Amino acid sequence: MLFNKQLDAAEIALSVSYSLNILGSIQWMIRQSVEVESQMTAVERVLEYCHLEQESPSHTNYRPNANWPSCGEINFKNVSFRYSNDSPFVLKNLTLTIYSGEKIGIVGRTGAGKSSFIQTLFRMAEPTGQIYIDNVDIFQLGLYDLRRRISIIPQDPVLFTGTVRYNLDPFGDYSDIEIWKALEEVQLKSFVEKNMSNSLKSLVSESGSNLSVGQKQLICLARAILKKSKILVIDEATANVDNATDEFIQNSIREKFKHCTVLTIAHRLRTVVDNDRIMVMNAGELVEFDSPYSLLENPTSYLTDLVRQTGAAEFDHLRGLAKLAYLRTSVDQQTKQYVDNKNIQSEHFDNSNGEETEQLLKSDHLVV
Numbered sequence: 001m002l003f004n005k006q007l008d009a010a011e012i013a014l015s016v017s018y019s020l021n022i023l024g025s026i027q028w029m030i031r032q033s034v035e036v037e038s039q040m041t042a043v044e045r046v047l048e049y050c051h052l053e054q055e056s057p058s059h060t061n062y063r064p065n066a067n068w069p070s071c072g073e074i075n076f077k078n079v080s081f082r083y084s085n086d087s088p089f090v091l092k093n094l095t096l097t098i099y100s101g102e103k104i105g106i107v108g109r110t111g112a113g114k115s116s117f118i119q120t121l122f123r124m125a126e127p128t129g130q131i132y133i134d135n136v137d138i139f140q141l142g143l144y145d146l147r148r149r150i151s152i153i154p155q156d157p158v159l160f161t162g163t164v165r166y167n168l169d170p171f172g173d174y175s176d177i178e179i180w181k182a183l184e185e186v187q188l189k190s191f192v193e194k195n196m197s198n199s200l201k202s203l204v205s206e207s208g209s210n211l212s213v214g215q216k217q218l219i220c221l222a223r224a225i226l227k228k229s230k231i232l233v234i235d236e237a238t239a240n241v242d243n244a245t246d247e248f249i250q251n252s253i254r255e256k257f258k259h260c261t262v263l264t265i266a267h268r269l270r271t272v273v274d275n276d277r278i279m280v281m282n283a284g285e286l287v288e289f290d291s292p293y294s295l296l297e298n299p300t301s302y303l304t305d306l307v308r309q310t311g312a313a314e315f316d317h318l319r320g321l322a323k324l325a326y327l328r329t330s331v332d333q334q335t336k337q338y339v340d341n342k343n344i345q346s347e348h349f350d351n352s353n354g355e356e357t358e359q360l361l362k363s364d365h366l367v368v
């Protein structure tokens with residue numbers, strides 16, 4: 001059309017100007033359609049999340065006592081666990097009892113089901129069978145009540161975007177004094193005071209990227225100390241930290257959680273070799289559950305096999321540590337028994353003369 005017709009300069013200028021305008025509009029249109037498409041992805045994702053299978057309710061009519069669990073005894077009866085209805089069972093028929101205040105090490109090869117065992121306590125997926133904590137059936141509880149009463153120090157520490165205070169006490173349950181005390185106990189007080197300009201109100205960036213892995217784990221430890229739960233679960237908490245921090249974390253746990261039930265998934269066998277008992281997992285089954293000393297005395301046990309793989313010198317060293325821990329526990333138990341007997345006998349002979357009681361007690365021996 002342009003070439004068949006004689007056009008004057010004004011017409012040509014007008015058509016060029018219009019075509020440039022159209023070009024801009026087309027570019028704008030394409031940009032907008034791309035923008036709509038990417039925004040709609042978010043809508044699609046939200047719709048997808050809306051159709052996800054829901055967890056069990058966070059609250060039920062059954063509420064545990066305010067101080068539950070007060071002893072920290074855990075009972076598993078025929079517990080099996082899988083992550084979804086169409087996947088195989090990763091824990092098979094576990095029946096065991098963990099007594100109040102016991103320190104339990106959980107070991108086994110990769111994929112044996114150690115982390116899955118911990119997942120069952122938090123009901124991350126619903127296991128079959130029965131789990132009791134201090135005689136309370138945990139399947140009766142809402143997830144809010146269950147998960148708030150057990151402390152965990154995960155291998156990959158979880159921190160939120162927010163202040164230091166929010167990360168330690170997300171529900172605002174504790175005073176600043178308590179929070180400073182917990183920070184002091186994990187040796188982070190001076191770091192927060194000196195290196196973070198707004199002290200407890202200083203910001204922790206996304207996933208705690210302005211803190212080192214060790215510091216993040218120490219924050220998780222401080223969180224657990226604040227919560228004062230009777231049950232503490234540690235999933236390979238020491239895998240990413242240097243030896244000094246590792247030792248510090250281990251000592252803090254030993255001291256602060258002396259009277260608590262502590263379940264430790266061991267990254268280093270040395271961490272758990274002085275525990276009261278060791279759970280050895282293999283392909284989702286509990287194959288051994290006894291004191292490390294007894295298991296290491298048995299040359300054909302799974303634990304002996306695992307420890308042997310660390311080398312002959314390490315094997316001897318770990319066996320020595322296990323023996324030492326075993327002897328220490330026996331002495332503690334016998335001392336306790338002796339003291340208990342003495343108290344009972346003192347009560348019994350309360351009205352008799354002291355000589356008779358002394359004579360009876362002389363017949364007791366502390367066998368070490």
Ligand SMILES: Nc1ncnc2c1ncn2[C@@H]1O[C@H](COP(=O)(O)OP(=O)(O)OP(=O)(O)O)[C@@H](O)[C@H]1O
Nearest residue numbers: 083084087090108109110111112113114115116117
């Ligand atoms: N989120 C998940 N969804 C589906 N299957 C899973 C999931 N997590 C673990 N599994 C499967 O459960 C089994 C046990 O895994 P688990 O993580 O309990 O092993 P683990 O003993 O903790 O191993 P590791 O020492 O490597 O941490 C594995 O076969 C694994 O494939």
Ligand SMILES: [Mg+2]
Nearest residue numbers: 114115116265
């Ligand atoms: Mg694991």
